[in-house]
Amino acid sequence: MTSTFMKKALGALVASGLMVTASANSIGYTGSFTAGGGLTINVTYDFSEFAMFGGGLDLYYDPNAIEFVSYTQAALPADAQAAASPAGVLVGPGLYEGFGIGTFEFFNGMTSVGDMGSFVFNILGGTDPSATPCGTTICIVGNPVNPFVSLAGEDVTAVLLGDGISIGITADGFAHVPVPAAVWLMLSGLAALVGLGRHRV
Numbered sequence: 001m002t003s004t005f006m007k008k009a010l011g012a013l014v015a016s017g018l019m020v021t022a023s024a025n026s027i028g029y030t031g032s033f034t035a036g037g038g039l040t041i042n043v044t045y046d047f048s049e050f051a052m053f054g055g056g057l058d059l060y061y062d063p064n065a066i067e068f069v070s071y072t073q074a075a076l077p078a079d080a081q082a083a084a085s086p087a088g089v090l091v092g093p094g095l096y097e098g099f100g101i102g103t104f105e106f107f108n109g110m111t112s113v114g115d116m117g118s119f120v121f122n123i124l125g126g127t128d129p130s131a132t133p134c135g136t137t138i139c140i141v142g143n144p145v146n147p148f149v150s151l152a153g154e155d156v157t158a159v160l161l162g163d164g165i166s167i168g169i170t171a172d173g174f175a176h177v178p179v180p181a182a183v184w185l186m187l188s189g190l191a192a193l194v195g196l197g198r199h200r201v
Contacts, residue, residue, distance in 0.1 A: 027043065027046075027057070027148075027165065028043075028046075029043050030042045030044060031167065031169075031174045033123075038069075038120060038121070039066060040118055040120050040121075041118065042117075043118070047109075047110045050151070050152075052103075052156075053109055054101045054148065055143065055146055056100035056143035057141065058096070058097045058140070058142070059099070059139070060094060060139040061094055061121070061137060061138045061139075062094070063093035063094045063131065064124065065169065066121040066137060066138075068090055068096065070119070070120045071119050073116075074114065074115035076101070079110045079111060080110055082101075098143050134163075134166035138167040139164050142157035142158075142160075
């Protein structure tokens with residue numbers, strides 16, 4: 001019975017933690033496969049919780065697994081005035097640097113939710129887990145020269161991205177399951193409780 005109770009509590013805490021983070025400012029993605037072995041990654045943002053000036057991102061990818069074709073900046077929302085820097089550049093196989101979104105408005109900032117831009121790749125088939133900082137096919141991290149800044153002037157890149165968005169790609173789809181640090185702490189605490197409960201029984 002204790003085990004069943006702990007499982008239910010664990011599930012509730014995980015759901016609660018994910019719901020809390022879902023409402024916070026964040027950067028994410030949607031992905032889709034296209035006919036003929038293509039791959040599209042659409043980078044999204046949600047700045048609805050607190051106002052942002054914007055910022056820039058770098059996208060690392062495994063050049064053994066996928067081949068860069070193009071990046072298209074999304075249409076700017078009403079509260080943005082420019083692409084961040086401006087729309088990035090392909091530095092070389094494995095790195096597209098400096099894409100993003102921003103505003104020069106010093107009073108209202110950005111509070112919109114929308115698309116930042118879309119990457120198109122060809123799927124090659126090889127893999128090298130060490131090819132990106134995240135150890136997956138694609139890794140989206142903050143641009144060190146152009147960090148994401150809140151209207152209060154704080155660097156909030158880590159708030160939006162954590163250690164980066166990792167995207168694993170397989171023949172069956174995409175794998176990206178971010179677990180916030182707070183949830184990991186809750187999980188480890190519950191695991192300790194479960195261990196104590198079992199030890200006492």
